[in-house]
Amino acid sequence: MEFKTGAMEVVEFEGGQRALKASSSSDIIIPLPELLPDRYTIELDVISRAGQGVGASTLHVGGGRERDNTFSELHWGHGGFYLRGGPVQVDLDTKDRERYLGKPASFRILGDGKYLKAYVDEKRLVNVPNALFKRDKAVIVRLEGRDDDKDAVYLTRIRVAESQKTIYDALSADGRWATQGILFDTGKSEVKPESTPTLKQIAAALKEHPELKVEIQGHTDNVGKADANLKLSQARAEAVKSSLTGEYGVSGDQLSAKGYGDTKPSGDNKSAEGRANNRRVELVKQ
Incomplete structure (x- = not known):
């Protein structure tokens, strides 16, 4: 990360979390090892200004080392979302702005x-088919902070990466998608809190495509008795379904759940790595 302009400092919150604090309109550069790929993800965790006296967005994101209005630049804050530059302009007001203050x-x-x-907090803001985000070896981010704690902007995390195949893409192309990101204690069927990012990802895909119907499949390794593994895998599949419908608002009409125990291994149960790969949840398109 490179500082470009403005007034910024690294601060530490209670609990040890560190953040980049912007107390003026400040630009940072995120250098990349190569050109931004054709499929990419940019993620920023921010804390917006607490007051409403400043009309500027919380952040701006664009491609390259310099802001260039011939290319698309994304602006977001508690007041709304805006797409500026390039061939398309978008203006969206935020209805629940106090949520972000x-x-x-x-x-x-x-x-x-x-x-x-x-997206903001997994809620899709916009889907533009003909934007022109600049492909470059850097991303530029502006944080619209001001010179007091109430109107400072904090950046706690930033990530730029090449996007992998989405859940929907995998289901469309392959008919199935497997994950080891839904976690359980050994011999238990309660979904662990660490599973939240994966569950959010699944829920977002299903809610974005309400026509999609999937079977949630539970799979185990071959350690233990086969009938116990079958029962456990069924309970785990049902627990995932319950989480998606009860906690993330996915329609139950889109989901079914079935456990297969150790009958459909994806790896060799003779190795620890193979057994780990066999302990999985799969979504199978119906």
């Missing part, structure tokens, strides 16, 4: 060719 939020950009999607 002085509070953390996760802003995410997904690019795929000219397609550009933006």
Whole structure:
């Protein structure tokens, strides 16, 4: 990360979390090892200004080392979302702006060719088919902070990465998607809290595509008795379904749940790595 302009400092919150604090309109550069790929993800965790006296957005994100209005630039804050520059202009007001005043939020950009999607806290803001985000060896981020604690902007995390195949893409192309990101204690069927990011990802895909119906499959390794593994895998599949419908608002009509125990291994049960790969949850398109 490179400082470009403005007034910024690293601060530490109670509990040890560190953040980059912007107390003026400040620009940082995120250098990349190569050109931004055709499919990419940009994620920023920020804490917006606590007051409403400043009309500027919380952050701006664009490609390259300099702001260039011939290319698309994304602006977001408690007042709304705006797409500026390039061939398309978008203005969206925020209805629940108090939700973001002085509070953390996760802003995410997904690019795929000219397609550009933006999300805040897993809620999709926009899907633009003909944006023009600059492909370069850097990303520029502006934080619109001001010179007091109430109107400072804090950046707690930033990530730029090449996007992998989405859940929907995998289901469309392969008919199935497997994950080891849904976690359980040994011999238990309660979904662990560490599973939240994966469950959010699954829920977002299903809610974005309400026509999609999937079977949630539970799979185990071959350690223990086969009938016990079958029962456990069924309980785990049902627990995932219950989490998606009860906690994340996915329609139950889109989901079924079935456990297969150790009958469909994806790896060799003779090795620890193979057994780990066999302990999985899969979504199978119906």
